[in-house]
Amino acid sequence: MKNIIQKSCVIVPVYNEAGVIRQVIKSLEKLGILIICVNDGSTDNSAKQIKETSAILITHPFNMGQGAAIQTGVDYALGFASIQYIATFDGDGQHNVVDLKSLLHFIAKEKVDIVLGSRFLNKTHATIPITKKVLLKTAITISNLERRIKLTDVHNGLRVFNRRFAEMLNLRLSGMAHASEIIDRISQNNYAFAERAVTINYNDYSKTKGQPLLNSVNIVAELFLNRISSK
């Protein structure tokens, strides 16, 4: 396992998470993994919090969206020749380090190009707020209808992919629609993928940070326009 960690890094996109980001990074530090924290133009003192950890801090000059933050992290990570596996991990405390560890182990062992975390693969979805669950399930159904690839969770920020996948990534959608863009990349280029069960922590803090329902309109619009104007 240590061998895998040495070849991996985790990208944590951060936007105004001053309250929890220190704890999130501290829990990741226990893994001994290289942490690349992309501060997406936070207006609180997230940057200061991150500087007091061992994480590498990259700061965007203004807010561009989670997709842009992840792409920045990927570009930076690819600069290290020894990095073979890149993970994305949410900065709001919704994800668990133990899940990250299991995804890393999986990708190294099974040699797929990308492993996606899914909250619907195990039985703990009793804790998901109802409206969010309905919205997510709808998104999943639509995504599965539109694409060859069938997934159980299309909007999970916890994933690990290999260098090969990272090198072709080039996310064009800077906002939250990047999750769907990643799925498109997988199906368009026939990458080997897998889904693994992960647990999402829904507490009061993360509930306020979750995507507002109206934003799903934005995401759908972004995807549609990207689809008809693709290169």
Next chain:
Amino acid sequence: MSIIKIILITGLISLVVYFMSNADTYRVNVTKKLLGLFFVLFAIMSVLFPNLTDDVARPLGIGRGADLLLYLLVIAFLFTVLNVYINNRKSNEQITKLARKISILETKLETKSNNKKTRI
């Protein structure tokens, strides 16, 4: 279903698809400019010869020349909006890439200067 409706709908859809496909940006841009020029010329002609538009409109199934001009104006407007949107997107993509480059450069600079500090 008058001829004009068929022409308009099929023409519009194919043009939108063409413009948004990034097929050959140079040719697309030239087409846009030519269409714009054609529209302006037609508008000038219709001012100079008010009955000309009527003569063009009637075989297409439209009552008045002014109506034809109105329809053309609506189309021209929609295309203007579309064009602005496309150009905006391109600009935003460039800005994002630029911001990313700066962010990464800054981080690399800081890492270098931090390393120099610890060495002393």
